[in-house]
Amino acid sequence: MAVSETRVLPPEFIEAAGKTYLEDLSTAVGDYKGADLSKVYGPQFVAGQDPLQQEAIKKLQAGIGSYQPYIQAAEAATGPQAYKAYMSPYQQDVIDATLQEYDIQAQKGIPGIADRAIQAGAFGGARQGVREAEYGAASARNRAALQAQLLQQGFGQANQLAAQQFGQQMNLAGQVPALQGADIGALSTMGGALQQQRQAELAAQQQLNIQNLNQPLTAAQQYGSGVTSLIAGYPGKSVQEITPNPSGLSSLLGAGSTLAGIYGALK
16 A cells, blocks of 8 residues: 655755755864863963062062161160270260360369468468378369260260161161062062963963854854745645555565465464
């Protein structure tokens, strides 16, 4: 018995376009699978440090502990013996000259004692001796007090200079790192801006490489979308297919096979 079957086929030009799409898609997928992804993903698309950033790091490393010499200089200006380094080299000369002048002026007072003794009619007497002894003792005390005053002034000035040196060194110990930090900050800021610019350029190049890699697949997909639109826009063509009846020989062979089966079952 003949069998009749009806199928709906797309127009021939759409069918040809569909075959072309499948070929292009297969080729694009194959190329995509075999592509070297290291050309679009990898460390070459990560911007390295800018030379200014590297310079900032070097300055930072070199500046660690840069305050230490100033701290040591400040320490040298402290302690009970620190003032000696700041004593005037001319202090002893000043003291000697002052005491020498004092002695000269003190000697000038001795004749006045004798003159007063003469006027009192007691020249060479015990009273004159007592007055001269008292004058000498007072002069010695005044001389010692003057010398102590000069030494104290020298010590005070040296101690003040030591304290001033301590303050200056401590100020430098704080200023040097601050100035270095300002330089490092400026270098880091400028270097960071240049690094960001370079990173943007690398990102743009990476995106271009990715688009170039995906371009065949994207084109095939866009082509497929167009073919799909064509299929939806054009009605299919109905085709009827008929399967012919079996020939006489085929029927005879079929009947023989059936009879042989029945005979085998009865036997």
